[in-house]
Amino acid sequence: MRRIGLVLGGIIVLGGATLGAVHALSPDTGQSPPILQSARSEIVASPVQVQPAVVQQVPQSQPQIQLSFAPVVRATAPAVASIYARRVVQEQQSPIFSDPLFGQLFGGMGRSQPRVQNALGSGVILSPDGIVVTNFHVVGNADDIRVVLNDRREFDADVILQDQESDLAVLRLRGASDLPAIQIADSDRVEVGDLVLAIGNPFGVGQTVSSGIVSALARSGISVGSGRGYFIQTDAAINPGNSGGALVDMQGHLVGINSAILTRSGGSNGIGFAIPANLVSQVVAQAESGQTQFQRPWMGVSGQAVDANLAEGLGLGTPQGVAITNLHPQSPLAQAGMTSGDVVLAVDGEPVNSPQEMMFRLAARGVGGSAQVTWVHAGARQQSTVALVAPPETPDRARLTVQTLALRGLVAETINPAVAAEHGLDPQETGVIVIDAPDIAGRVGLMPGDVLHGINRQPVQTTADLDRALRDPTRYWEIDLERDGQRSLLRFRL
Template structure:
């Protein structure tokens, strides 16, 4: 044992003798900490306080499962101010700020507070619920501290990362960790499911909209959600990649109020093990096209149902969300290069990035009189499909865009696709208008909701 210990010490001394010895030259090298990085990055991360006015029932039965439904539609409503707290990141010296939609969406007053305690009222330039991103603008007399965006495609698992934000409203906080995963999709964030970077840097409520930065102080993502059972961080946090943020900033500066997203016109699913066997793949990979709109740019490029998209612009895609992300980070009007499997052969194609066509005419209407008064409807076309998040397979018919009055209490919802009214087939908004004029006391409305058929019968 003594001989073994002696040999180990000798080996250690030999290793240290051959290693390069360097005297620390500055405080950073002496402290070996994130202090210089935090000092540089933290001033660009802000606290956001948002107020919104919501309508709340005054009924004493509100929340009571036994009696609440009996008084539905007959309850007095009163306005109530709802507060939300989150974080944001300044991206330019002239005051462009990014945050989450679920932090500032529908807010009537938004206050941005810097680390030096300066406060600014913020204007929403662009907000998008589907991606949970919002771009704000604040105005200051001097140049503001800001972070540069890094190409998030260059981020690798294992990189050090810092999460900076305002958790639980206690003040700006910095946590450290690593990038623990890439291309995470199917994770709920706000009202959306998207494509994220994963980190084990602690993220808690209030961190939403804050910065995920690398060791060079560049923004690699916007913190947006966590997986938790307790409400606190379990070391599984998600951030929207910087490349998508850059596209939103670009459109906000161009004056867009909503995000213009390229339209694929296809419905696809991830290739799992069983599908891979059926297609003769050695490993599960890619997104198989289940259905396709006749005017989809993928159809124009020569693809068809049953083909498997393997990569977009050289980046592998293994889920529909990943494929949509790859399309979203490129401007509409450009082309993307795809690699796909068709008939057992790997092929390449250029696919044009286009806006969803607003044809045939949506012919949006609101029924003004009669039993169906207050019902908003539109003919389904690709633009309506994209706006209302309808399944690609639902490419014709009439969709409900607004519901007021008795029909709302009945249970009809926005997004319902109408198939018949009182036995009359519905193929256009004109058909609904005609059916609404029927002089009848008994009514039947049939349709489809989320792929499931429904039928409402009532008398007036």
């Protein structure tokens, strides 16, 4: 499947992992058997402290010398499946048809042809009736999905919820019942050094188990999905095909969904990333309630991690928390009294040290409840109960697919607080955001995520404004756009 190579050689989204305490397991009982018998020797009084000697004995039985993950694997492997996804995409047939006027003269003939893309990944069964979680990049926009269980049973599957930002998707297997399922752990209890297993189908060779530890927590800025994710890092071997597979602890509970690796070669270098189980749990709960899109609580703020220089300027003793740089006047944090320059330290007692970590803590709690937010204002620590509400959908996002020649194929939405939150924009951003830019729209240089503010000196605040501006019969175009926070003009002639 397609691999995305980025930072330090590449972040590869894999087209899967296990946590817990390190101990020896008995194959019969799953308990930690005594390996060594020790006896304390007599210590003669001395001004120097002497450590007691240890008398080592030969192990008396096989369980005393066996270190094995087999009991955990037997309990969890049946709940990890292989996923085969198929999608049909339109591909340019010939470079000559890239010329908009040529395509117009010949009625658009030959511009593109269908091509089949196949994707391989893994998935985790979470309920006996066939709820499976995997990665969005494995099944997103797929036309056909086939799920193969460890016991070789096969099921067709439907996507019931997908969320590109978190890189998660929830499937329902058709006609499934009495399936093996895995229990979800509290990923907030995971610690660096915990032992984990990664289970998946790397390179399509069949179900494979690898072991490692939790290498780090709260990794953010990894370029998966929207790039605004929050991950558990592990050194368990993860390779293409592991995407959507399980990261489990020594109790056989799911602590994460494997999603990506950092690599120079395309294979595992011992730096893998898994989506924490607490977010997975919230996404699955919304899918089971009938939602098709994951809804995050709206905070209506943007911020930055507090470094040493910023901490000194804000009067903080140590670099910690997230400094609020902008907030929507109607946002829950603004209603609680927060202003720009305040620092959020924790959500429900869990420290937050990056905007991604703060948003993860809130998303894992879901819409409809509340959270205790600890923050600093003018040097004084405060705590407020903040309502977790859905982002406002006003003005209406009013999605538009452009049919006129100038930007034919462009898909755009009016930016409102909900759209701004989905795309990581400033909470008070206005204009129109590009959702997709195929056909002429892409060839003139537009990209998904671009924010359009004007067309030929006419302001664009809504998709209705965009539609009106594009009906101008001119052949000369100037687009005022914002990309990655930088404002620029895009000029072209048709």
